[in-house]
Amino acid sequence: MTQFSFLNLVREAFGGQRGWREQWRSPAPQAAYEVVIIGAGGHGLATAYYLAKEHGVRRVAVLEKGWLGGGNTGRNTTIIRSNYLWKESEAIYEHALKLWETLSRELNYNVMYSPRGVMMLAHNVHDVQVFKRHVHANRLAGIDNEWLTLEQAKEFCPILNISGDIRYPILGAALQRRGGTARHDAVAWAYARGASALGVDIIQNCEVTAIRRNVAGAVEAVETTRGTIRTRKVGVVAAGHTSVILAMAGVRMPLESYPLQALVSEPVKPIMPCVVMSNTIHAYMSQSDKGELVIGAGTDAYISYSQTGGLHITTHTLDAVCELFPVVRRLRMLRNWGGIVDVTPDRSPIIGKTPVEGLYVNCGWGTGGFKATPGSGHVFAASMAGDDPHPIAAPFSLERFTTGRLIDEAAAAAVAH
Amino acid sequence: MLLIRCPHCEMERPEIEFRYAGEAHIVRPPDPAAVSDEAWADYLYMRANPKGLHAERWRHIHGCGRFFNAVRHTVTDKILKTYKAGEPKPDLGAFATSADR
Numbered sequence: 001m002t003q004f005s006f007l008n009l010v011r012e013a014f015g016g017q018r019g020w021r022e023q024w025r026s027p028a029p030q031a032a033y034e035v036v037i038i039g040a041g042g043h044g045l046a047t048a049y050y051l052a053k054e055h056g057v058r059r060v061a062v063l064e065k066g067w068l069g070g071g072n073t074g075r076n077t078t079i080i081r082s083n084y085l086w087k088e089s090e091a092i093y094e095h096a097l098k099l100w101e102t103l104s105r106e107l108n109y110n111v112m113y114s115p116r117g118v119m120m121l122a123h124n125v126h127d128v129q130v131f132k133r134h135v136h137a138n139r140l141a142g143i144d145n146e147w148l149t150l151e152q153a154k155e156f157c158p159i160l161n162i163s164g165d166i167r168y169p170i171l172g173a174a175l176q177r178r179g180g181t182a183r184h185d186a187v188a189w190a191y192a193r194g195a196s197a198l199g200v201d202i203i204q205n206c207e208v209t210a211i212r213r214n215v216a217g218a219v220e221a222v223e224t225t226r227g228t229i230r231t232r233k234v235g236v237v238a239a240g241h242t243s244v245i246l247a248m249a250g251v252r253m254p255l256e257s258y259p260l261q262a263l264v265s266e267p268v269k270p271i272m273p274c275v276v277m278s279n280t281i282h283a284y285m286s287q288s289d290k291g292e293l294v295i296g297a298g299t300d301a302y303i304s305y306s307q308t309g310g311l312h313i314t315t316h317t318l319d320a321v322c323e324l325f326p327v328v329r330r331l332r333m334l335r336n337w338g339g340i341v342d343v344t345p346d347r348s349p350i351i352g353k354t355p356v357e358g359l360y361v362n363c364g365w366g367t368g369g370f371k372a373t374p375g376s377g378h379v380f381a382a383s384m385a386g387d388d389p390h391p392i393a394a395p396f397s398l399e400r401f402t403t404g405r406l407i408d409e410a411a412a413a414a415v416a417h
Numbered sequence: 418m419l420l421i422r423c424p425h426c427e428m429e430r431p432e433i434e435f436r437y438a439g440e441a442h443i444v445r446p447p448d449p450a451a452v453s454d455e456a457w458a459d460y461l462y463m464r465a466n467p468k469g470l471h472a473e474r475w476r477h478i479h480g481c482g483r484f485f486n487a488v489r490h491t492v493t494d495k496i497l498k499t500y501k502a503g504e505p506k507p508d509l510g511a512f513a514t515s516a517d518r
Contacts, residue, residue, distance in 0.1 A: 241468070243464075243466035243467070243468075244466075244467075244468045252459065252465070253463065253464075253466065256439075256464055257466055257491075301432070301436070301437040302437040302473065302489070302494075303466060303471065304492075304494055305468045305491050310418045310419070310432065311418060312418050312433060345462050401461075401462045401463075402454045402455055402457075402458040
């Protein structure tokens with residue numbers, strides 16, 4: 001693997017850029033692996049990377065039905081923040097945020113992490129109370145989050161409409177300055193490149209069709225469209241399709257899969273210095289480095305695997321966006337799309353063991369998984385490598401739905417669903 | 418947007434008149450205190466979430482206000498049947514061939 005460096009960039013610039021090699025290998029699947037990860041999105045690739053890097057597990061395969069990073073990793077709105085309410089969530093999202101801060105260096109790949117600030121708007125008394133509660137909870141946990149008055153919010157994002165005459169006037173905002181965005185594809189590519197260099201086999205266009213178990217019930221192999229692969233440890237990191245994969249092993253999950261939509265505008269000159277989210281009127285927006293406004297909408301009401309969604313959902317969001325940012329009213333939208341998100345009853349992820357021996361799961365990130373990518377992979381790798389879950393992952397066990405120790409983040413999850 | 422036939426009003430109406438209410442035919446254990454924690458968690462939280470045919474509850478919230486059930490394919494979003502709450506769950510296998518077309 002060629003290291004990216006200033007020297008290499010200069011050398012390639014003078015050499016016609018002909019010296020670059022493929023960033024990761026594309027091997028044929030071997031007959032057996034120590035660990036098989038199902039799903040080559042950001043979370044799955046990060047898991048494989050940390051398994052190889054920190055736990056010395058070298059015989060790892062990542063199986064991907066389609067192409068690498070083509071699911072929700074390539075479909076989200078790239079927002080990163082850690083201002084969740086409960087200490088369990090604060091721990092995992094802040095763990096991820098800290099990894100984001102040094103990720104480009106760690107992976108020798110520019111993931112374009114940009115801590116430009118995430119501002120969450122309050123439109124009514126309830127919003128103000130909830131966000132202030134988050135601000136205080138975060139401060140006690142050592143996580144930056146501050147309350148902005150209306151004028152301060154306008155100063156932070158000058159295109160914001162703070163008029164009192166709109167349908168849902170803004171009353172104030174919570175701001176996490178260390179929050180921001182990153183380049184979503186680069187995250188998948190960087191982890192793929194890093195994992196591949198450590199010996200992980202990334203096998204694309206390889207769909208898992210069955211999970212085979214021995215007489216004791218433990219995992220012994222996965223059947224795929226590219227043959228049988230023997231393994232004693234399977235990590236399912238399949239986002240919206242987790243229920244489908246786990247049904248192959250007879251495991252029922254507390255998940256429902258919904259389409260979540262997003263859209264981007266034509267590119268314009270820089271007009272927006274930060275990320276703005278409005279949970280109450282269902283809109284969030286930031287500007288990519290290409291100049292496109294990246295806009296997130298809500299989920300559809302019903303479960304679906306269609307990777308599309310009702311137009312009335314995006315229309316509803318655009319109504320809100322036009323009111324909050326009148327400057328964008330005449331902008332054209334270039335594309336819209338949907339991703340299938342797996343939502344848990346408490347809006348918190350599930351990380352760890354399943355009732356089947358050797359079968360692990362990392363799912364339920366719902367509408368906000370991108371921000372957690374490095375932390376999720378990091379703690380899931382530790383949980384799969386050892387017998388005990390990583391302390392940060394432990395509260396997010398599947399058993400919490402039986403014990404009742406739910407981690408209710410419905411308010412922090414932000415997206416309407 | 419889906420077009421949904423309300424079996425009470427006997428009319429096809431746009432989705433925004435309705436509210437989705439999750440998987441259908443989940444029966445509450447008659448004596449909650451008597452069931453195990455696992456069985457109670459299964460009732461409360463575990464869902465089939467199938468990629469394929471799904472029997473689900475809808476409510477005609479901006480119409481007659483009544484609950485009914487629908488059989489929908491979760492990949493095509495095509496609704497194959499709606500029927501009143503209380504009617505037995507249809508044999509999803511019988512729909513499979515028509516839905517896959």
